Amino acid sequence: MPAPGHVPRRRWWRRALVSRYGARGRDLARAVDAEYSVLVAARPPWGEENRALRFHVRQAILPDLAAYRVLSREHGDAAVARAEVRDLMTAQLLPVLRVVGVLDRVGVPFARMRRLTRWLVPRAFPPAGFTIGWSQDDAHGLRFDVTTCFYLRVLRHYGAPELTGVFCYGDQVVYEQMPRSVRFSRSGTLATGAGRCDFLLQPTGPAGRETMTP
Structure with a gap:
């Protein structure tokens, strides 16, 4: 230490x-x-x-x-x-990406990644710092929105809110390296002026075909 x-x-x-x-x-x-x-x-x-x-x-x-x-x-x-x-x-982030790579190599299915994400996110990003709303949690996808971001609040405290986007990019790097059973998408972030950071994880079908949310 x-x-x-x-x-x-x-x-x-x-x-x-x-x-x-x-x-x-x-x-x-x-x-x-x-x-x-x-x-x-x-x-x-x-x-x-x-x-x-x-x-x-x-x-x-x-x-x-x-x-x-x-x-x-x-x-x-x-x-x-x-x-x-x-x-x-x-x-x-390389150590994190190596762990994600292991999950891909062992063929972790979407259902398990969905349960893991639902368990991990509230613990790693607790309500004391993040407001997270879950709008979908089923076989078609896992969708959640962050409407209060601790990172943005801290960086505003230090007069550097413009740096928040760097951490948003880190999220993207990690999620885009998830197992091939999972597709990640996001349309905006609080750091770029959107009203929320939206996260959507969806299963991919055979041969890479995506199973889209109805």
């Missing part, structure tokens, strides 16, 4: 930044670590309500926000920094 105030996965950040920026990456990694300490000190009290929310703040949101601030200063361009952070965040 990192010392209090140090960015999680410090060695990973150092390797990743050195890989991208050469020797300059070491200075950037130290700057990310220092920026993370500043962000932790300013964390909102409502982000400490339970273990799941603390995990989101300290392990997901603040490390990437620290990198975003540092790289924005480095490039003098927030859009370039967001693109860099999106790439770095995607690289951090």
Whole structure:
């Protein structure tokens, strides 16, 4: 475990930044670590309500926000920094994608993925931070909408709501790598101005034919 105030996965950040920026990456990694300490000190009290929310703040949101601030200063361009952070965040998802790949190789059916998702989502994204409504849960599909997003609230607290879309992209990366028995689709997100983040998982038929919701 990192010392209090140090960015999680410090060695990973150092390797990743050195890989991208050469020797300059070491200075950037130290700057990310220092920026993370500043962000932790300013964390909102409502982000400490339970273990799941603390995990989101300290392990997901603040490390990437620290990198975003540092790289924005480095490039003098927030859009370039967001693109860099999106790439770095995607690289951090590789362990999750390997697990998803195992589910595909063992042929997990849609019905089981549906039950797993329905069990996991409320626990990983608890009501204290996320408002989630379930509108479909049957053999044709699993549909749910997020109308209050903890990530967007935290990033607004830090004055960086524009970074929320990076995490929305991470959702897409994970869901699109789900077993071939599942098709994921989404039409909009709160981060892009939509009234909700809509998630729809549907089964796929033989030879990739999709079984669509009536």
